[in-house]
C-alpha cells in the first residue's frame with residue numbers, strides 16, 4: 001500500500017486558501033472523508049522517458065498489467081436488454097459484453113473458436129452469436145449452439161467449445177472486465193471509491209454525451225495531462241481568475257485510486273495581487289467553465305457574498321431541478337469544484353453533483369497512440385424513463401473537441417495541443433528523464449508506482 005510512507009507533504013503548499021480551508025468555510029457540511037484525504041511523500045526520483053516511448057515497455061504492460069486489472073468496459077445503460085452487446089477492445093484483447101436473460105452481464109472473448117474470425121465487430125443486439133465466416137453459432141450465454149456439418153468435427157466435444165469468458169463486476173452503473181481470474185475483487189480494487197461516490201448517485205446517471213479521438217501520444221502521457229492542475233498556468237491561463245489551481249488538494253486512496261480536488265470560484269494564487277472583485281471572478285467563471293454553468297448565463301454576486309457561495313446557491317437550485325430531487329444538502333464545493341478521481345489504470349470518473357465527466361484512455365495499437373474518450377453523465381430524475389442510448393462519436397483528426405463539447409471541449413483542445421509535442425519531445429530528450437513536482441504531480445508518481453508493481457510480477461506460468 002502507498003501508506004507505508006506516512007510523511008506528508010501538506011506543509012508544502014502554495015500561498016492562498018487551501019481547499020480544506022474552503023471546505024471549512026462552506027455553506028453546507030462537506031463530507032469528512034473528502035477533508036481527511038492525505039498526500040504522502042512518494043519520493044522525488046525522476047521518471048524515465050522510456051516508459052512512454054519503448055515498444056518493449058509497452059509490450060510488458062500488455063503482458064503483465066492489462067490482463068490483471070479491472071477495466072471500465074461499458075455503462076449499464078449501453079446494455080439495457082437481454083442480447084444487447086458492447087464490444088470492448090483494449091491492449092490486444094476484444095470482449096463481447098452481453099446482457100443475459102437473468103439481467104447479469106457476461107464478457108466473452110470475441111473470437112470464433114473455429115478459425116479465429118472476430119465474432120462481433122460492432123455493438124448491437126443479438127439473439128445468438130453467429131460467426132459470419134462458416135456459421136458456427138453460440139447462444140447469448142456463450143454455450144455452443146450449432147456447428148454446420150457437425151459430423152465433420154467428431155474430434156471435438158461441445159463443452160470446451162463454449163466461449164471463454166473474462167470476469168465481470170459492476171459498481172455505480174459502470175461495468176468492469178478483468179481477463180485473468182483471481183486477484184482482488186472489484187470492491188477490493190476500488191477501495192474507498194464507492195463510499196466517496198455514494199452521495200453523487202452514479203447509478204442514477206446516464207451517458208448524455210460521448211466523444212472520442214485518437215491522440216498521437218502514449219496512453220499514460222495522455223492520462224497524465226488530466227492528473228494535475230499544475231499545467232493551468234501555462235496551458236489554460238484563461239481559467240486562472242476563477243480557479244484555485246495551485247490550491248488543489250491531492251490525495252491517495254490505496255494503490256488504485258487517487259483524487260485531485262480543484263476549487264473554483266476562487267482566484268489562482270498565481271494571480272494574487274490582481275485585485276479581482278467577486279463579480280469579476282464570477283464573470284470569468286461563466287465565460288470559461290462549460291461544465292457546471294449553462295452557456296451565456298449571468299449571475300449577480302450580491303454584496304458581501306463570494307463568487308463561490310453565489311455559484312453554490314445557483315447550482316444547488318439548478319442541479320436539483322435537473323435531477324428532480326432536493327439537493328439542498330450539497331455543499332458549495334460539490335456543485336462546482338472538480339473532483340477528479342483516477343482509478344488505475346485508465347479510468348477517471350469525476351465526482352460531485354454536477355453533470356459528471358468521465359475519461360477513459362486506451363492504448364491505440366502502439367505506445368505512440370491513445371484513444372481518449374470523454375463522457376458526460378447526467379442524472380435521471382427518479383421515475384422518469386431513461387433517454388435513448390448515446391453512442392460514441394469518433395472525431396476525425398482534423399476535428400477539435402470544441403465542436404462536440406463546447407467550452408469544455410475547448411479546454412480539452414488546449415490540453416491536446418501539448419500532447420503530440422510531449423510524445424515527440426520525450427523521444428528527443430537528451431536527459432531521458434522527467435521531473436515531477438512533489439505534491440502537485442504526486443498522482444502521476446502514484447500511478448507509476450502501482451504500474452511497477454504489476455510489471456515486477458511475472459505472474460503464473462510466465463517465464464522470466
Ligand code: FES
Pocket residue numbers: 112113114115116117131132133134135136
Ligand atoms: S471462423 Fe468462425 S465459423 Fe469459421
Ligand SMILES: [Fe+2]
Pocket residue numbers: 225226231235236411415
Ligand atoms: Fe488541462
